[in-house]
Amino acid sequence: MKEIIRFLLSAGAALLLVAPSARAVDLERVKDIYGPCAACHGEFGQGGKKGEYPRIAGQQPKYMFQQLKNFQSQARINLPMYPFVKERDLPDEEMKLVSEWLASVVLPTKQPEFKETDDALTRLLAMEKVMIIPRAEGDIELGGQVYQKQCAACHGKTGLGRGMFPMLVGQYTNYLKRQIDAYLKSERAHDEEVMKEGVLFSLSEKDIQDVLAYLTSIQEVEK
Ligand code: HEC
Ligand code: HEC
Structure with a gap:
């Protein structure tokens, strides 16, 4: 034993x-x-x-x-x-x-709360990681309706994606817009099977802007 x-x-x-x-x-x-x-x-x-x-x-x-x-x-x-x-x-x-x-790698969307014992370097490093995308212009409510109806099934209700579906929330608005343009010009395939009839082709420019605005409004959802 x-x-x-x-x-x-x-x-x-x-x-x-x-x-x-x-x-x-x-x-x-x-x-x-x-x-x-x-x-x-x-x-x-x-x-x-x-x-x-x-x-x-x-x-x-x-x-x-x-x-x-x-x-x-x-x-x-x-x-x-x-x-x-x-x-x-x-x-x-x-x-x-x-x-x-x-x-x-987690990038918080809120300023962290510090303990008294945290030193200046710890605080600085934690602050540097905070990432908040500025509000994009557009109608958040309409954008939310379009998003939940047309995008959420793949990109997730809170925009975090899963598996082969990318996270959209917390991503730069300019980047997302550039990708949507690339899909619309068929430089990139959004949904191979449907191509020209895919979901992005059914949206107006305003719908797209509203969805982008909505995405910047839901960044603080718990991950
Ligand atoms: C049927 C599933 C599906 C639906 C619905 C869908 N997407 Fe996607 N989306 C994808 C897939 C798969 C990719 C990755 C495609 C690739 O490899 O380029 C993607 C990629 C993207 C990207 C590029 C992200 C990046 O990081 O480069 C954007 C932007 C995007 N989708 C926006 C939307 C919007 C806006 C909607 C709703 C109007 C939507 N998608 C609906 C499946 C979907
Ligand atoms: C010289 C600059 C540069 C370097 C170095 C670089 N990237 Fe990129 N990367 C880019 C650019 C620009 C894009 C966006 C391209 C576009 O707009 O379609 C990108 C896109 C990506 C994407 C796709 C993101 C998405 O949402 O679809 C991934 C993943 C990525 N890079 C990973 C890496 C990794 C891993 C490395 C190192 C091995 C790396 N990159 C090095 C410039 C760079």
Whole structure:
């Protein structure tokens, strides 16, 4: 009995020693992979230049992986990014790792509440992560009706997406608008099977603007 307990204790201690460093290596590796991406998408995947570079933190991991593959095959044209996604530079396994890590990065929509013991650096880092998209112009109520009827089935009632359906809420309005334009010009396929008759083609310009306004109004829903 004593032997068993001693064995369990030492095995437990060994696990404690191994587990954190194994995780640390993974995080280090993923940060290594993400290094070149940060120049455009920001340190936390928050994107930049008002949506020239989309936010990718908190985006759906399967969707991101598929987009990276699409950039690689040039099914979706992205000239600035193409050099970074070539097979040699970003094998599938690394695409998966970086997508999963990015998906796990939470960017709060509210100023955090601090404990008295939090030091200045902790506070600064937490504040830097706060991301709020400015209100887009448009009729929020009408936009909500269109969104819940025509978009929510895939992109989710709160706009967070799931699986292959991207998160739309918390994304730069300019970026979303640019993508909708790309779909309407058939530069990107929104819903392959229906193409020209897809849901986006049934909307007026005003509907689209209202939906974009609505999306900026529901950012504070609990994630
Ligand atoms: C030189 C700038 C640049 C670099 C470096 C870069 N990207 Fe991008 N990325 C972009 C731009 C620009 C877009 C948006 C293209 C568009 O408008 O269609 C984009 C789009 C994306 C998207 C699609 C987002 C969506 O919602 O569909 C993902 C995912 C992504 N990048 C991940 C990465 C990863 C991972 C890396 C590093 C391996 C990386 N990017 C490096 C510029 C860059
Ligand atoms: C039948 C499911 C479905 C419905 C309904 C739908 N979408 Fe999508 N949407 C998708 C899929 C799938 C993608 C990713 C397509 C791709 O790979 O480019 C997408 C992508 C997008 C993107 C690009 C996001 C990004 O990060 O690049 C925007 C913007 C968008 N949808 C807006 C809308 C709006 C607005 C509506 C409602 C009017 C809507 N969608 C309804 C399935 C749907």
